[in-house]
Amino acid sequence: MIYETKTTHEEKGNVPSIMTANNVDVFYGKKQAICNVSLDIPENQITALIGPSGCGKSTFLRCFNRMNDTINICRVSGKIKFSGQDIYEPKVDVVALRSRIGMVFQKANPFPKSIFENVAYGPRIHGLAESKDELESIVVQSLKRAGLYDEVSDRLNEPGTSLSGGQQQRLCIARAIAVDPQVILMDEPCSALDPIATAIIEDLMETMKENYTIVIVTHSMQQAARVSQQTAFFHLGELVESGDTQAIFTNPIQERTQNYISGRIG
């Protein structure tokens, strides 16, 4: 049984869901990694997925843009809908889906190209710009939205890999933004960053949620508490509890959640 903590009217009651997962199971070969998980992702909010290593939170995150398709032995069942459409239907164009549901990974992974080309790559292959000027405008806008433009405006032709770790991660966020997604999935985006670079990304996420819906997997409960409006706690492939972040961190219903977030041996 999945328990949902109390939610406040403002936090969730009136917020429509942009994505919904219903009875999702994920198998790696015979091993079940996710067991019957149902979760709604509210639009223009940040949802944090927390839980111990191996609990399935990253696996579940990767279901939202079918990243698990790239793993041969992985099988996903149940329904995941994006704006009402089942994303696992055969007719779905996975490349187009991933442009609507972007992803930022744990380790910044800029292409071995210039800063400009890193951001321009997506809009170019998706045909989002009709002219060079339009492409440039998309790149600048994306870098601005990722809070990076002021730091790199005079060196857009330098390699993306020449940037610091935090800047590289923001470059990856700009790259995801450039194809105009509605949802951005973040898999431990700050785990390799120092506290200042982490704070800059967290501040950026707060700004980004005006335009995007964010789902973040994080090992840092403090980060989940700081940035998210909704938190879901996973354990052993199950969704144990989900709900308003404040309620989860001050008064969770489930003993397993209580033990995990307060650092007790479960």
Next chain:
Amino acid sequence: MSEDHIVTSFDNDMSELESLFEEMGSIVLSQLKDATRALRKEDRNLAKKVVRGDKQLNELERELNDLAIKILALRQPFALDLRYVLTTLKSAGYFERMGDLTRNMAQRTRTIAKAEAEIGPIETLIRMSELVQGMTEDILKAHKSRDSELAKIVRDQDEKVDMAHNSLFRELLTYMMEDTSNIPACMHVLFIAKNIERMGDNVADIAQEIIYMTTGEWPDSKRIKGDKTSKIILS
């Protein structure tokens, strides 16, 4: 919930916080008992001891505040731990205030005893003090055992203290009206009674903190307040 944190030093900090809180509570209790005995026996020396004893309580509160701030900053507690640290911090403040009220009670006792003034009927006042002593003992048990039911009982008991205060207020007014020479001492006794009534409120406030700490919910219903002395006039 499991008892132990993975980080042992977190457990040590929480145990120390509990010990400091219990020590504050037991000092408040013993101060109140001594202050009441000093009043009954008009014992100036015992009253002086109570006045001096308040300093220790203030020092303990400072120590507890420092530890709670350290836990919040370094351990970043969540859920029950967070509620425990915050409510213990607030409750320690109530104990410190009870200490101040007890000191004031002892100071007034010294004044009365020095003047060898007639204090009149104080049995009701003794009963009020004993009620608050019992509530304090129970609140310490409720805090230690995280017992919200016991905390609710203690919270409700404050009404008895208020009722006794009303009754004592009338008694003393009558006593003063009978003989105006009774007024100086009775005024001090009235203030002492008000102090004890406030202590009952403080214990009830701690009870409320414990209910939140254990359940995560603030009690719904407003606490019944029976102190009607602000509306009493004898003519």
